[in-house]
Amino acid sequence: MTTAEPQAQSKPIPRPDEASLEFFEGARRGELMLSRCIACGAWLAPAARICTECLSEDLRWERASGRGVVFTFGVMHQFYHDGFIDELPYNVAVVELEEGLRLNSNIVNVPNEAIRVGMPVAVTFSEQGDGIYLPRFEPAGD
């Protein structure tokens, strides 16, 4: 891991807080950690506080498979943030995990032109900066 100074041009780097620590720690270990409802079994967005399906607050962290499909995607051409200026156009995607939850992310290791809705993908982790890792998705074999 490098210890380079944060650059003025870096992408936004999320700072873990208490609620999200397990998500970011998991990403550093190479594990996709999500919240899960103990009462009804629903997989929930990371750092959920209450179950969207049954309103239980009895949740725990669990490791997800990391496998899913591209639910939808877009290719961003508009400049919004200095950190992305060298990557335009870049993709944004929603991945539907085998567990049923959908996550916002990026699809990597594939040209934007080759991304398709329904494409099987698997999680991979990349460093955003400052030792913070994020889950992204790459094409997976059938």
Place this chain on the structure above:
Amino acid sequence: MGLLSGRAAIAGVGITEMTREPIGTTDQVAGRAIRLALEDAGLTKDDVDGLLINAGVTNDISIGLQRTLGFRNLRLMNHMNAAGSTAGQMVHYAALAIDAGMANAVVCVFADTPLRGGSAGAAYGQVRASTGVQALGPAYGFFGANTGYALAARRHMATYGTTHDHFGAIAVSNRKWAGMNPRAMQRRPMTLEDYHNSRWIIEPFHLFDCTLVSNGSVAVVVTSAGRARELRQPPVYILGMGQGHPGNPNRAGFENEMNTGAQIARETAFGMAGIDNDDVDLCELYDCYTYTTLVTLEDYGFCAKGEGGAFIEDGKLEPGGSLPTNTGGGQLSGYYMWGMTPVSEGVIQARGQGGERQVEKHDCVLVSTQGGVLDYHATLILSPHPSNA
């Protein structure tokens, strides 16, 4: 037909200049629209006993507007927020309060001044969080409303074969209408080729798939049907009202990117008004993006789910078409005042004051206001007649 149908009416509408230039502080501009709406209705400030306020993206007007504008006789007041659906909702709550005897002349106002030098993206695309999971969106490069709507549009294209030509036909139709609206911000004629040649914002959206942000304000005055008949303008009766708020569960089994709250709101509003789709003469739909128009038409049942592209491509939304839609140019080419864009044009058309762009048969006007990324929806059925009978 519901008991409330036709018992309240919109008696005044005030629309400020729509511009990308500075036009004053947001509360000042809100006051300007209210002054115009009261003049239009033939009412004075002292007649107002209800004030409902909706701030836009700059979010800098609230209940303090009462003091700023010196309202002293209010029996009803609130600052409301259900994103882009708020305009329709303000009219709903005003009509309900009037019918319940809680107020008699309720001003509903929206004002926003996001353009203060620099791009509109500065207001709509700013990074709001740097900590925790809320910071993931900007870290992945998700910025602004453009992203969520583009993702929704892509899902529809991939599922139903909807094309850029379909979206382009909507943009072109809006521009034709805008050419006849002196208030519209983009009136230069546009061809389908111009649409395709406009730069990408976020694929699948070109520039001309996206609304142009405006500085401005719109206010309407809602009163009882009886009072409206004594005022300056022809009353615009509220025949139907309904809301639908499905949100987005973001999980397998849901397709909220392609199914909006209009499906739910329609049932309530059409039921209250006692109408069916065949009764609708024209539509004023929230059209922050071309795709929003297409999916909203499907969800109101004008065509089957997934067939929106084929439905609109014959030009039926255009001037002279069988379902005139967004007759002031909508948000895409007219002006972007959130839900007040469709509400204000709906009032103008129902009165028959659309001038060059007036739709000949305007007995039943469908108005939709919509917010979030297709999360929230509010419907109005407007008419120059107190009932659909």
